[in-house]
Amino acid sequence: MTTTFTIEQATGRSAQEREALLAAPGFGTIFSDHMSRIDWTADGGWHDHRVVGYAPFALDPASAVFHYAQEAFEGLKAYAHADGSVWRFRADVNAERFQRSCRRLGLPELPVEDFLASVDELVTLDQAWVPRGEEQSLYLRPFMFARTAALAVKPSTQVTYAVIASPSGAYFGGSGVVPVDIWFTRSYSRSAPGGTGFAKCGGNYAASMVAQQEAEANGCSQVGFVDATEHQWVEELGGMNLFAVSADGELVTPQLSETILEGVTRGAVLTLVEDAGLSVTERRVSLDELYEGIDSGHFTELFACGTAAVITPVASLKDEDGQHVVSGREPGATTLALRQQLTDIQYGLAEDRHGWMHRIV
Ligand code: COI
DSSP, X not given: OOOOOEEOXXXXXXXXXXXXXXXXXXXXXXXXXXXXXXXXXXXXXXXXXXXXXXXXXXXXTTBHHHHHOOXXXXXXXXXXXXXXXXXXXXXXXXXXXXXXXXXXTTOOOOOHHHXXXXXXXXXXXXXXXXXXXXXXXXXXXXXXXXXOBOOSSSOOSXXXXXXXXXXXXXXXXXXXXXXXXXXXXXXXXXXXXXXXXXXXXXXXXXTTHHHHHHHHHTTOSEEEEEOTTTSOBEEEESSSEEEEEETTSEEEEEOOOTTSOOOHHHHHHHHHHHHTTOEEEEEOOBHXXXXXXXXXXXXXXXXXXXXXXXXXXEEEEEETTEEEESGGGOOOHHHHHHHHHHHHHHTTSSOOTTOOXXXXX
């Protein structure tokens, strides 16, 4: 049974200020007027379900999250439809993945109903912050962190869960579909067997930062990782999953393992591919196979997918030894068709055949 959230309405910004911010939202830099919050203690369980004004947290400098990174998060979006209604996409899948992540991090599991209610209450209160521009959405960031103030390395007995909302445009900036260059590193690993790769936790992203710096220094907007043992099997990008499409229309994507995050968009893509009657294989894919396939013309399209990235064509793969340009950097027909099908469902322009959308407002 869902617990009732207390709503503490904040003054917030004026309609004029809000509209100015919404004019060019970018990705993840502006935030709505409120946030959801629930606290947890080992003795008292989940309590104080509320929506309050967006504000900084007052945290003890000894809070465990600062020292031992005991934290997990999610990313999902709410979409405005032409009739003014607002919908979320597959949030139940995010809620279940959040539980898996928290379990791995020694954090308490938030009931799925509370996760969904925390999103719905916030979006309902801040519905004026859902942007209405083309391919814009309200990016929602649920997260949980350890706040016990003690330096012993032990699971925290005090935890805070919160959701913030960020009106957003394209993750990679620019307008339209802009293909991106990916830098593949074999020197830095994101995760290893037995580690936290399958969990959505800050530590995995922290481990990707230096490699992301290297990617940017080499003119790429995103880093790609191979496995930490043999340094040859493609896993995922810094914040998204990867697919390759062959000239004869077959798709391939790295099979899930304990070192790969199970993307919610990745799952939707697999379904859309089947709907389209195309064939897709989840299997081990080596970086050399991708390089050779691109160079020989076997792989004519590559794309990245994720909540933030949606479906973004890949222009090239690059490393210290050179660059492998995919089909003259032109986005491929399969990539664009899948992207269109996905966004049409999300924005209410196509039938929601799989029951992925849920109306909030
Ligand atoms: C998301 O797609 O929601 C993520 O959390 C990935 C990050 C690149 C923003």
